Amino acid sequence: MTKTILRALAGETLPTPPIWMMRQAGRYLPEYKATRAQAGDFLSLCYNPELAAEVTLQPIRRYGFDAAILFADILLLPQALGADLWFVTGEGPRLSTITSEEDFGKLKPVHAIDDTLSPVYETIRILRRELPEETTLIGFAGAPWTVATYMIAGRGTPDQGPAHALKDGNRALFEQLLGKITEGTIEYLSRQIEAGAEVVKIFDSWAGSLKGADFDRYAKEPARIITEALKRRHPGIPVIAFPRQAGDGYIGFHAATGADCVAVDDSVSPDWVAEHVQKDGCVQGNLASSHMVTGGDALVTETRKVVDALSGGPHIFNLGHGITPDADPENVQLMIDTIRGS
Numbered sequence: 001m002t003k004t005i006l007r008a009l010a011g012e013t014l015p016t017p018p019i020w021m022m023r024q025a026g027r028y029l030p031e032y033k034a035t036r037a038q039a040g041d042f043l044s045l046c047y048n049p050e051l052a053a054e055v056t057l058q059p060i061r062r063y064g065f066d067a068a069i070l071f072a073d074i075l076l077l078p079q080a081l082g083a084d085l086w087f088v089t090g091e092g093p094r095l096s097t098i099t100s101e102e103d104f105g106k107l108k109p110v111h112a113i114d115d116t117l118s119p120v121y122e123t124i125r126i127l128r129r130e131l132p133e134e135t136t137l138i139g140f141a142g143a144p145w146t147v148a149t150y151m152i153a154g155r156g157t158p159d160q161g162p163a164h165a166l167k168d169g170n171r172a173l174f175e176q177l178l179g180k181i182t183e184g185t186i187e188y189l190s191r192q193i194e195a196g197a198e199v200v201k202i203f204d205s206w207a208g209s210l211k212g213a214d215f216d217r218y219a220k221e222p223a224r225i226i227t228e229a230l231k232r233r234h235p236g237i238p239v240i241a242f243p244r245q246a247g248d249g250y251i252g253f254h255a256a257t258g259a260d261c262v263a264v265d266d267s268v269s270p271d272w273v274a275e276h277v278q279k280d281g282c283v284q285g286n287l288a289s290s291h292m293v294t295g296g297d298a299l300v301t302e303t304r305k306v307v308d309a310l311s312g313g314p315h316i317f318n319l320g321h322g323i324t325p326d327a328d329p330e331n332v333q334l335m336i337d338t339i340r341g342s
Ligand SMILES: Cc1c2[nH]c(c1CCC(=O)O)Cc1[nH]c(c(CCC(=O)O)c1C)Cc1[nH]c(c(CCC(=O)O)c1C)Cc1[nH]c(c(C)c1CCC(=O)O)C2
Pocket: 021, 022, 023, 024, 025, 026, 027, 036, 042, 069, 070, 071, 072, 073, 074, 075, 091, 092, 093, 140, 142, 156, 203, 205, 322
């Protein structure tokens, strides 16, 4: 097994951590903006296998990252389940909302998702042909809670208020919705693996707003169910879980879910991660993405801090969250040079 990401996911401590970045294909790159303009809009780009593969490859060509992440979005699954989805420029996603049994009843059955999502599987097949042989292809989906927050509110929300309101006001409906997303996610990720994804990542961007027993039931438990089902169907498939802003909730997340790697955001220090999370397995993270905007000595110092703190165990270098559109592409190169020592 030569691919560095797969070695780290198998628990190997490498002299230099493999590197990739969340949102590495994105608006900070002029070549991304050009291809997106060619596609017309963001969703047309996601559903155009040739162009989606092209933007996935752009950061690999420019930087030689150790992994490519499929270009798609976590909100394609709700769309495939029958939600209306559109993006408002400068504001973000909008969806039809689910707040009643009637709304829920209008969703399509889980097996219908491939009608919408087959172009995504085609993107993966193209990428497996075109990626350099040392580059690992990561597929992904949103975690059920995070996807539910968008399906319930119809948009991104600062505190996930509408989703908490449904959870507390009609727990049966909330759990039915979460169950359906969980089932859909298993099918969606299985298809991605069959098409050629070598690793899958589950993005729980809003896990941090689940507290106490809710965190166990709606962040840990769905991640465990998805991981177990995928590993049963696809023995050995590595899973990365990202319960963003989980804080103390990161402790024990490997064991509770069966994930091979826990990705951490930058609200926790790398020293804390080494002591409390990496002792259980591979970790991924966690340089603050703001350094990709500000650069300079601070970028170099903080990058070294992350590398050094996590050098005693399996580690995949990443940012704590996605790179932002105002990032300077040269700062990304500086980060990589700092890690690889060139
Ligand atoms: C919550 C969430 C979404 N999408 C995603 C998450 C979870 C991770 C996270 O917390 O960031 C995940 C995602 N979105 C995208 C990817 C592709 C792979 C990658 O490069 O990481 C991945 C893994 C492309 C994208 N998804 C989106 C863009 C920007 C679209 C554009 O080109 O205008 C990209 C490159 C749009 C998107 N998609 C979503 C939002 C809230 C937005 C608008 C915010 C924004 O504009 O940055 C939903």
